[in-house]
Amino acid sequence: xxxxxxxxxxxxxxxxxxxxxxxxxxxxxxxxxxxxxxxxxxxxxxxxxxxxxxxxxxxxxxxxxxxxxxxxxxxxxxxxxxxxxxxxxxxxxxxxxxxxxxxxxxxxxxxxxxxxxxxxxxxxxxxxxxxxxxxxxxxxxxxxxxxxxxxxxxxxxxxxxxxxxxxxxxxxxxxxxxxxxxxxxxxxxxxxxxxxxxxxxxxxxxxxxxxxxxxxxxxxxxxxxxxxxxxxxxxxxxxxxxxxxxxxxxxxxxxxxxxxxxxxxxxxxxxxxxxxxxxxxxxxxxxxxxxxxxxxxxxxxxxxxxxx
Amino acid sequence: xxxxxxxxxxxxxxxxxxxxxxxxxxxxxxxxxxxxxxxxxxxxxxxxxxxxxxxxxxxxxxxxxxxxxxxxxxxxxxxxxxxxxxxxxxxxxxxxxxxxxxxxxxxxxxxxxxxxxxxxxxxxxxxxxxxxxxxxxxxxxxxxxxxxxxxxxxxxxxxxxxxxxxxxxxxxxxxxxxxxxxxxxxxxxxxxxxxxxxxxxxxxxxxxxxxxxxxxxxxxxxxxxxxxxxxxxxxxxxxxxxxxxxxxxxxxxxxxxxxxxxxxxxxxxxxxxxxxxxxxxxxxxxxxxxxxxxxxxxxxxxxxxxxxxxxxxxxxxxx
Amino acid sequence: xxxxxxxxxxxxxxxxxxxxxxxxxxxxxxxxxxxxxxxxxxxxxxxxxxxxxxxxxxxxxxxxxxxxxxxxxxxxxxxxxxxxxxxxxxxxxxxxxxxxxxxxxxxxxxxxxxxxxxxxxxxxxxxxxxxxxxxxxxxxxxxxxxxxxxxxxxxxxxxxxxxxxxxxxxxxxxxxxxxxxxxxxxxxxxxxxxxxxxxxxxxxxxxxxxxxxxxxxxxxxxxxxxxxxxxxxxxxxxxxxxxxxxxxxxxxxxxxxxxxxxxxxxxxxxxxxxxxxxxxxxxxxx
Numbered sequence: 001x002x003x004x005x006x007x008x009x010x011x012x013x014x015x016x017x018x019x020x021x022x023x024x025x026x027x028x029x030x031x032x033x034x035x036x037x038x039x040x041x042x043x044x045x046x047x048x049x050x051x052x053x054x055x056x057x058x059x060x061x062x063x064x065x066x067x068x069x070x071x072x073x074x075x076x077x078x079x080x081x082x083x084x085x086x087x088x089x090x091x092x093x094x095x096x097x098x099x100x101x102x103x104x105x106x107x108x109x110x111x112x113x114x115x116x117x118x119x120x121x122x123x124x125x126x127x128x129x130x131x132x133x134x135x136x137x138x139x140x141x142x143x144x145x146x147x148x149x150x151x152x153x154x155x156x157x158x159x160x161x162x163x164x165x166x167x168x169x170x171x172x173x174x175x176x177x178x179x180x181x182x183x184x185x186x187x188x189x190x191x192x193x194x195x196x197x198x199x200x201x202x203x204x205x206x207x208x209x210x211x212x213x214x215x216x217x218x219x220x221x222x223x224x225x226x227x228x229x230x231x232x233x234x235x236x237x238x239x240x241x242x243x244x245x246x247x248x249x250x251x252x253x254x255x256x257x258x259x260x261x262x263x264x265x266x267x268x269x270x271x272x273x274x275x276x277x278x279x280x281x282x283x284x285x286x287x288x289x290x291x292x293x294x295x296x297x298x299x300x301x302x303x304x305x306x307x308x
Numbered sequence: 309x310x311x312x313x314x315x316x317x318x319x320x321x322x323x324x325x326x327x328x329x330x331x332x333x334x335x336x337x338x339x340x341x342x343x344x345x346x347x348x349x350x351x352x353x354x355x356x357x358x359x360x361x362x363x364x365x366x367x368x369x370x371x372x373x374x375x376x377x378x379x380x381x382x383x384x385x386x387x388x389x390x391x392x393x394x395x396x397x398x399x400x401x402x403x404x405x406x407x408x409x410x411x412x413x414x415x416x417x418x419x420x421x422x423x424x425x426x427x428x429x430x431x432x433x434x435x436x437x438x439x440x441x442x443x444x445x446x447x448x449x450x451x452x453x454x455x456x457x458x459x460x461x462x463x464x465x466x467x468x469x470x471x472x473x474x475x476x477x478x479x480x481x482x483x484x485x486x487x488x489x490x491x492x493x494x495x496x497x498x499x500x501x502x503x504x505x506x507x508x509x510x511x512x513x514x515x516x517x518x519x520x521x522x523x524x525x526x527x528x529x530x531x532x533x534x535x536x537x538x539x540x541x542x543x544x545x546x547x548x549x550x551x552x553x554x555x556x557x558x559x560x561x562x563x564x565x566x567x568x569x570x571x572x573x574x575x576x577x578x579x580x581x582x583x584x585x586x587x588x589x590x591x592x593x594x595x596x597x598x599x600x601x602x603x604x605x606x607x608x609x610x611x612x613x614x615x616x617x618x619x620x621x622x623x624x625x626x627x
Numbered sequence: 628x629x630x631x632x633x634x635x636x637x638x639x640x641x642x643x644x645x646x647x648x649x650x651x652x653x654x655x656x657x658x659x660x661x662x663x664x665x666x667x668x669x670x671x672x673x674x675x676x677x678x679x680x681x682x683x684x685x686x687x688x689x690x691x692x693x694x695x696x697x698x699x700x701x702x703x704x705x706x707x708x709x710x711x712x713x714x715x716x717x718x719x720x721x722x723x724x725x726x727x728x729x730x731x732x733x734x735x736x737x738x739x740x741x742x743x744x745x746x747x748x749x750x751x752x753x754x755x756x757x758x759x760x761x762x763x764x765x766x767x768x769x770x771x772x773x774x775x776x777x778x779x780x781x782x783x784x785x786x787x788x789x790x791x792x793x794x795x796x797x798x799x800x801x802x803x804x805x806x807x808x809x810x811x812x813x814x815x816x817x818x819x820x821x822x823x824x825x826x827x828x829x830x831x832x833x834x835x836x837x838x839x840x841x842x843x844x845x846x847x848x849x850x851x852x853x854x855x856x857x858x859x860x861x862x863x864x865x866x867x868x869x870x871x872x873x874x875x876x877x878x879x880x881x882x883x884x885x886x887x888x889x890x891x892x893x894x895x896x897x898x899x900x901x902x903x904x905x906x907x908x909x910x911x912x913x
Binding site: 148263 | 502
């Protein structure tokens, strides 16, 4: 068992970018690395750090729109006012629910893709990647025709006589936002999990079965520990886009599904409050950083736990 | 060089301009005034900028626009007075910032086969009928609508801060509001699919588009008053091709082009000369001869001076 | 890699049950992912401005209308131009950074790795607004360049992630052996490492192209005169009657993208089959 675990454990130490290899590489001076990195890091320093730096600057200024104001932390104080905190909690509830739903669907899907679908594996993977090609804005309108009062789901349920009145909570509720966000980010959640599953040696699963382990035991002591890294990657990759999505909440969320990104968008575009908008963004980033860190600790712990 | 809303770039209008003057027009579209302002502040080069009355104040203040020389606007004297009296069109010193071109009212649209006639915002929000409604996602618009339903206003600057708080409380307590609508296309879908039976701050064009689909939608001017929007062209402070800018504005102000816009979108026209060119039925249908619509209470569109307060309050409703 | 068909395993009653469960599950996921797309494609042929039931009758008029709208073609052309430049530039930056981060040991490696990954976790709205402020402060005029450079910022770290994962998986000995056999660093890269990376480069190209082509929010802030296709879609939705036309052209663009991607994938598969590699390795590498 420990033999099979070694490569995967290696992966688990690999952050989102796989860098665990360099230690084994021939050690070479910083100079060649510098040549390779000059372009990419240069571009990021100028066109990524520059913009973020300006936003950070604005978040500490009084009249930020023209950028000629005095230093202040009032934007952060503003960003932590009750109405924003309330929206932030709403966002967190929606994002966590979507995340859980995503993992509940993506995990078995990745497992099926990796081990159970045989020659359908590649076509299904391709389909997964392609499902993201439709213009996102237009796709949300389609969800309205599915979830709406006279939409597909209600029509089918009424026809089957399972309900007499159309279900009203299918749309313009938190439920709708969670459904649409889950559907939109499913491909991005499956890919890292699938990649992690693929590192599991099939023989390990067979061995577990031969030793009489049920599916839960197999999952808990074999599959999950070996895919912890993919689990973490999924959370990192998907959580931030989910909390920063504003099209879905606006079009299917009604007045109850409003999320922080809609507020930020409104602050930047609708109201020209770039200072508060920037401050709110940095608060949001800090919060998501915490979530990612927490998930990291969690996956790490579970790995340690099974090492007993 | 012409920075405006997507719907202003009618290909035939731009093509006839290029035919006449030999000037080709670049048309970056924007989605709202704030984006325009952000881009212009960021040094974006444009000659002509589409502006709406009541929303251009901060751009004028920031020196992003230049005053318009009305002697170079051929039909300036033929523009209906009701179009000239809008906020930001002409300031106290007599500087002209916007050449008004089109306008139109905001009111209530409801589905006639689902509800009895709704005649006022008061009825829309508090009336005794079955069905949900949609309100605009623009904070000022929706708070204003509710404030009028509560008997405040009707001019936006006549609404006090306490009344704004009242209106937002009433919005929060209102169980009829199902969702906010963002664009015309969005609202049409909401009404057509029966998600809501009525909507606030909608335009006659929405009712008309639904009627063309065989849906019995009706536009009403609310008893409290219908808000009249007016949009037109301004000239950027850094305009490079001033002659071209004036030529383009004159082209858009010509009765022929104004007729095209009236036909295409049902907009009211600012140039009285349209009455000589447009077909009579169009004049009757849109009441082009009377853009002030004397028998209706008409309120100029505008933004409150304390817009930040309104926006803050709005957060309580849509948070 | 085992490619044997395990679907056929279900010989017992329990196996049949789990097979049925699997099928239902996959069908459900398929509906969630493709149901909306199919519905929209159907409504793009519906003779009504309403995207909803009932179906009023078939028409191709939305497509005809879309073909007559010059702004669509101008914006599609802009998006295509941007994506055509952004893709190779991002691949180059992604490749050099991936090589540096996986093949060299140097101080700050961890820090730089995190820095390169950072754009992947910053909301695009923030990058868009920040870029607008930055271009404004530095007097860089908004235009194709500013759209392109912001797309590169958000897209090349994705290529870095895909490529470095693949580099990590590649047998290091190959590279080392080449060096031991007297190849220069450059030759080892060009003759040994790069050819092995071709499939991942191709996959990265597909993802980067799609990100650039479909990006709305960053382009929205950094665009000048030229509208990209997603910006055109957004600003056209304002118009009351144009939703079905936007739907029609979006459907068409998606179909073309799907054809291009499937075509590229097929070509890639042929290359890999010839090499005896398994196509799934590209995705596993991610």
